[in-house]
Amino acid sequence: MMERKFGTIIQIGDILVSEDVVTEYFACDYEVCRGACCIVGDSGAPMEEDEPEMIERDYPRFSALMSEGGRAAAEASGFFEIDRDGDIVTPLVKGSCECAFCHSGPCGETLCAIEKAGCRKPVSCSLYPIRVTKLTGGSLALNVHHWDICKPAFEKGRRDGVRVYQFLRRPISDRWGEEFWSALDEAARHLLSD
Numbered sequence: 001m002m003e004r005k006f007g008t009i010i011q012i013g014d015i016l017v018s019e020d021v022v023t024e025y026f027a028c029d030y031e032v033c034r035g036a037c038c039i040v041g042d043s044g045a046p047m048e049e050d051e052p053e054m055i056e057r058d059y060p061r062f063s064a065l066m067s068e069g070g071r072a073a074a075e076a077s078g079f080f081e082i083d084r085d086g087d088i089v090t091p092l093v094k095g096s097c098e099c100a101f102c103h104s105g106p107c108g109e110t111l112c113a114i115e116k117a118g119c120r121k122p123v124s125c126s127l128y129p130i131r132v133t134k135l136t137g138g139s140l141a142l143n144v145h146h147w148d149i150c151k152p153a154f155e156k157g158r159r160d161g162v163r164v165y166q167f168l169r170r171p172i173s174d175r176w177g178e179e180f181w182s183a184l185d186e187a188a189r190h191l192l193s194d
Contacts, residue, residue, distance in 0.1 A: 010187045012180055016135070017165075020144040022188035025157030026129055026164040032152040035110030037128065039098040040149055043083035044090030046124040046131075052080040052088065054120065055101070062117035065103040069093040070113070073100035090122060126171040129153070129164060163188070 007019030056079045063071055070093055077091035077100070091100040101121070103113035114121040124131070129150060133141040144164055146154075157167060165172065165184055173181040 008191060010184065010191070012183045012187070014139045015176065015180070016139060016141045017184060017187075018141070018143045019191065020164070021130060021142055022163055022165050022184070022191055024144050024154065024164050025160075025162060026144075026150075026153050026167050027157040027160050027162040028150075028167075029152040029156040030109070032156075033149060034108070035102075035105075036149045037125075037147070038102050038110045038112065039096070041097050043085075043087075044081060044092050044099055045122050047080055047088045047090060047122045048124075049088065051122050052078070055079050055114065055122075058114065058117070058119040061119055062101070062113045065113035065116055066101060067093065067104065069096075070098070070100040070102055123171075123175060127168060127175065130168060130172075 007023075009019070010017040010022070059074070059079070063074070066074070073091045073093050079091065080088050081091045083089045092098060093100055093102075098110075099112075101113050103111045103116050105111050112121050112125065115125075120126075129145045129147070130142050131145040133143065135141055157163070165188055169181060172184065
């Protein structure tokens with residue numbers, strides 16, 4: 001008998017949700033990571049095509065919260081960069097892996113200047129650890145991304161009994177609507193009861 005190599009895929013409209021979105025545990029452990037996802041990596045956060053324009057529009061509202069290096073990077077790049085994979089990403093502070101839109105908190109933690117100002121940060125940041133992939137034909141695929149710096153978040157989620165999709169209820173609802181969230185929650189309850 002062959003071992004099953006692929007998990008269950010949940011389809012809601014034209015969105016395909018991988019099983020690990022509902023089976024894996026996750027809850028940011030900010031006390032441990034202190035916002036490392038904003039300052040570690042080989043490129044900026046993925047952005048949707050309309051997000052650089054939105055960030056440029058909101059820039060006057062949050063730019064004062066950014067570092068001098070962040071402002072210089074944003075103003076030089078035009079609010080986005082193209083990474084080595086050809087993807088649109090947030091710009092990085094020159095000579096570092098730090099997102100240009102970072103804000104240093106009072107205790108040295110890293111925060112998002114965009115979010116702190118009450119503006120909408122890139123969807124990829126709000127939905128992490130879910131990564132959205134556009135498929136041929138216009139469908140979307142939602143998968144869980146595993147990053148070593150987020151290992152404490154997966155552990156905290158397991159300790160607290162919080163699944164990825166539960167942790168991301170608000171950003172999922174904001175992005176795809178309450179009806180989508182309800183369908184996902186119902187599918188997750190069914191899948192987890194098996």
